[in-house]
Structures are given as C-alpha cells and as structure tokens.
Amino acid sequence: xxxxxxxxxxxxxxxxxxxxxxxxxxxxxxxxxxxxxxxxxxxxxxxxxxxxxxxxxxxxxxxxxxxxxxxxxxxxxxxxxxxxxxxxxxxxxxxxxxxxxxxxxxxxxxxxxxxxxxxxxxxxxxxxxxxxxxxxxxxxxxxxxxxxxxxxxxxxxxxxxxxxxxxxxxxxxxxxxxxxxxxxxxxxxxxxxxxxxxxxxxxxxxxxxxxxxxxxxxxxxxxxxxxxxxxxxxxxxxxxxxxxxxxxxxxxxxxxxxxxxxxxxxxxxxxxxxxxxxxxxxxxxxxxxxxxxxxxxxxxxxxxxxxxxxxxxxxxxxxxxxxxxxxxxxxxxxxxxxxxxxxx
Ligand SMILES: [Fe+2]
Numbered sequence: 001x002x003x004x005x006x007x008x009x010x011x012x013x014x015x016x017x018x019x020x021x022x023x024x025x026x027x028x029x030x031x032x033x034x035x036x037x038x039x040x041x042x043x044x045x046x047x048x049x050x051x052x053x054x055x056x057x058x059x060x061x062x063x064x065x066x067x068x069x070x071x072x073x074x075x076x077x078x079x080x081x082x083x084x085x086x087x088x089x090x091x092x093x094x095x096x097x098x099x100x101x102x103x104x105x106x107x108x109x110x111x112x113x114x115x116x117x118x119x120x121x122x123x124x125x126x127x128x129x130x131x132x133x134x135x136x137x138x139x140x141x142x143x144x145x146x147x148x149x150x151x152x153x154x155x156x157x158x159x160x161x162x163x164x165x166x167x168x169x170x171x172x173x174x175x176x177x178x179x180x181x182x183x184x185x186x187x188x189x190x191x192x193x194x195x196x197x198x199x200x201x202x203x204x205x206x207x208x209x210x211x212x213x214x215x216x217x218x219x220x221x222x223x224x225x226x227x228x229x230x231x232x233x234x235x236x237x238x239x240x241x242x243x244x245x246x247x248x249x250x251x252x253x254x255x256x257x258x259x260x261x262x263x264x265x266x267x268x269x270x271x272x273x274x275x276x277x278x279x280x281x282x283x284x285x286x287x288x289x290x291x292x293x294x295x296x297x298x299x300x301x302x303x304x305x306x307x308x309x310x311x312x313x314x315x316x317x318x319x320x321x322x323x324x325x326x327x328x329x330x331x332x333x334x335x336x337x338x339x340x341x342x343x344x
Contacts, residue, residue, distance in 0.1 A: 007127055010038040014131060018138035024048055024057060025068060027142065031135055032061040035111050038131070039096075039124060042114040047080055048107040048139065083108045089129060093119040098132035106139045152247045159242075160203050166210055166217075177202060177290055179339060180330070184282060187326045193250070198279045200247075201254035205283060208238030232267045235259055254279035258287065261318045273320070281320040285311065285327050288318070293340070304331065304340075 013034045021027035032044040044061045058075055060067040069075040083097055084105050090097040094113040100106040181202055185195040209217060216227050239256050242248050257280035264272035295301030308328060315321045330336055
C-alpha cells in the first residue's frame, strides 16, 4: 500500500513541478529529486538539449549533492552522448534510462542504484516509463513556451525598428539603458519578471506615436493645444496596439502611465504618487535621463551634473523621490559612469 502511495504522489509531484517551474534548471533539479526519493536511486543524471541559449544542461544528483553544468557537447560523457542518440528506453539491471523525444531528442534521464543486487523490477520499470512520459510533456511545454517567446521578441524588435524610423525622437538608447533599468529595478526590489516587463515597456512605450500624424512629431515649433491633445493619446494608442499579446500584458500599465507625474499633473489619467504603477514611475525617470544624457535631434545633450540638478528639481513634482534618489545613487557608482561614457 505504501508503495502505491509513493507512486501516486510522484506523479502528482511532477505535475506540480511542470505547472510551477519558471525555468528549466529548477525543473530538472526537481525531477532528479523526485526520481531519487521515489526509486531509492543513488545516482540520477538528467540532460536537456537546446533548452536555452546554451547547447546542453546537465543536472547530476549523487549522495545528496547536486551538480549543474551548462555548455556545449563537451559537458557530456561519451556514454551520455550515446544515450542521447539511442532514442529509446533502456533497462540494465540496476540502471534505468529514458530518452525524451519531440520531433528531435530533448534530453535523457538516467537513474542508478549502486548495488547490482538491487535491480529494478517490472513494476518499477513501468512506473519509471510513465513518469518519464510526464516529464517529456513538461519539457515540450518549455520548448513551446520558448518558441512563443522568440516570436514575440521578434515582433517587438520589428515594431521598435519601425518606431525608430517613424519617430526617431522617442528612441531610447536601449543598449545602455537596459543595464540601468536592470540595476535600478533590482535596487528598488523588483522581481525578475517585473524587470523584464519594464524592459518591454521601455522598448515599446511610444509605440502609439505611430498612429499620430508625422507632421506633429517632426514639428520644431511649439505645439498648439490641439496638437498636444493628440500627442496625449499616444500611451492609450500604444496599449491598444499590443494589448492582445499575453507576454506583454504586465507591461501595459507601465506603457499607459509613463507620462503621469508624481504630483498628479500628468496624463492620461492624472494619477498621483503611488497610484502610478512603480514601473511607470521608473520609466519616467529613465526616459528623462535618456533624453538629457544622449540628447535628441531638437535638444542638446547635457552633462551628468546638470542632469542630476534637473532630476532633483523635479523630485516630488514630475518624479517619485524614492526612484530619483536610488537612480542618483546608482549614477554615482564608478562602474556605471565608466559604462555610460563608453556609449558617447
Ligand atoms: Fe511617451
């Protein structure tokens, strides 16, 4: 009875891992732990192929120690290379091996009991196979999710390229700005996924300008009230354009509110202080910094000292004091200054 309980809970544990794991490393490490305790194995090795930007990832669990290796073919032993090319299940007494397949080989798992006397029985072999089929589904989900992400990133890139051609004045110096966003986001305790959304928002915050008459965007004289009313529509128009892409959903409030002001005098919703999403308060400072530091076709670039004065002047008016304070602290760092200079 106890055995059946263990079997049932191992399926459930894998299902939970599939639905909860955010990355392939945690997923594989979790799988190894489940297999180790379910089968009383002494050594578990799971290899995943092409799951991220690197070629292979290998998780090895042995004597309670976990080892993770990422890299090319060189991280694999010749036996592991051989297993990956077999594309079939192998039972060898005290060893069970399974190759995960989906169009191509996705990876393999290998479990072993130290003593040759402890061979796996038929029930364990079948149980192992069923669990591996479940793991295989998990790996396929990771692959499909990655493919979807690639398509979306490609879409974002072409959209920003188009945006850059049509609205050059709103272009952020992405390469340099991304490192600042990341550092600032971490300092303000944003999670990894919140930082990612902030990066997407930074890329796409002015997408809505594509729908405005180009005459207004290129105008060098001051805008009339009517023209400014049109400009004020760009955050909403931008959100309308990308709102159906799931991956961008968390970036939408940032895009919608990137022109709000801390004192409530911004647009489109006249939000105040903490009513404005934190991402939008951050992007507002980053956007202003970018315009001042790198300049715009109609504005000369400014020195860091002047920028610091301007940001301080606008603290509590246009910008969130906490964001400005953290941002200025980061700007004091030698490595950040050296980094920024490298882009001029
Ligand atoms: Fe904007």
